[in-house]
Amino acid sequence: MNSEIKVAPLLFVALLISPLLSQGQDTPVRNRELKGRIVETGEGIPNVHLLNLSAERATITNADGYFSMDTRVGDTVLISAIRYERKTFVVTDQMLESSGLQIEMVPFVNELEEVVVRPYNLSGKLDEDLLNLSVEEPVTAASLNLPNAYAKKRTQAERQLIEAKTGGGLIPLNPVLNAISGRTKMLKKRLARDQAYLQTQEVRARYADSLFVSELNIPEIRIPDFMYFCEMDSEFAGLADSEDLLKMWDFLKAKGLEYRKANELE
Template sequence: MWKNNYLFPVFLFCCSLLSGQSYFNFQLEGQTRFEGKGVPDVHIMNITAGEATISDQNGRFTISVTMGDTLLFSAVQYQRKSLVISTSILESSFVYVTLEEFVNELDEVVVRPYNLTGDLIRDMNGMKTEQVVTASTLGLPNAYVKPLMQSERLLKEASMGPFQIGMLTAVPFNPLINMITGRTKMLKKRVARDKKYLLTEQVRNYYPDSIFVKRLGIPAERIDDFMYYCEVDEKFDSIVATDDHIAILNLLRLKSKTYRENNQLE
């Protein structure tokens, strides 16, 4: 009886090591963000373990953590933020850390000769500035026009219709020739393919390679092939259009399972 009481806790401890071994010296990946964009050069310190790292140009970082560790995030122009490592964070293996802008409020002072008070909002409202000259402020017709891709420009050129020359209407032969030869149809397919490629690249840049390799089980050399496999899914465009990173990652997780099965990667 004594042996059973002694061995049972040891057995539970060993099981916890086997089932939760990822909670020890876990490499946590994440991204520091502000207003939806990655923040580079953020100092991330594990004040519990005494380790530190710095976010890259896209705001991404990797740091070793264990359950209960406290991470401290600090950067110029942003408020310090702490994060306690919980079970949900370890299970997600990737975390987005949203930073808040640091506003240094000064005591009211008067600075001559501009009569500045030190209150940025009050001073900005009281300052007279010249209007910024841009295409939009000038009201130019093409101010908000999105630049066309090369394939879109070629398609537009190949499909140009009649145009006026004085009192006469000229009908160019290029659109007719392009339609007969199939060039217009080919360019339409190229435009659709280019738009799909840009959408796929957008998703590809949301996550580091380690997410595909570690969480989705996709070998690094097959990530591009996997993304092509995902983009042919009819749900891909609508889910990506939401810009919901969690929903997109869930779609990738579902697609990764069938991709691994189809390619014998299990």
């Protein structure tokens, strides 16, 4: 009889605390979309890189500074952009639930201690020193008003093509001989190839290599080959000339799928 009286309270306590124990069990954390805007004094900043260091993912802001990326509560995100101080933050529930998240960036300023440089009495503050310092105007083609002062410097391929198409005398033989031999045609192809290569390199420089690896799943060693693959598409040159980073990124994502499938990288 006494043993039954002792067991009943123990059973009651076990039933009471079992729901509390089940609530304390770990539940799987799911990915959620973090949306926001990177700004400076209220203006959106384009082409800002956001790297989720915890999940090894990355994204880039669009032309108006907006971004979205998959994250989890507790992930650490690094924000990196030219001319701005780097910033890191830890993702919280409030951030994920916010519909108007804005992250203010601070322009990078390399401050120096105040110094005085003799004999010019320079303080190290450029804006003040430029006003107080008397500097003679350098001698340049522009200051001398020469005809070629603002002429664009030609590449080697451009100079060779001009040389092949010009010549002196009553009947210039140089253009005729180069046309017959095929040298002019060859130089035109070389110039077009050089220009296309430079354009491709400019496009690649707009995005960090980490984005090609993390977002497009292109191995770093194959990025040059992938860019050449994109260059062969007829839409590439027009998008490159437009300098629309968002449209070009959409194009690169689509080409990334084609490239991985063609090279069996899936």
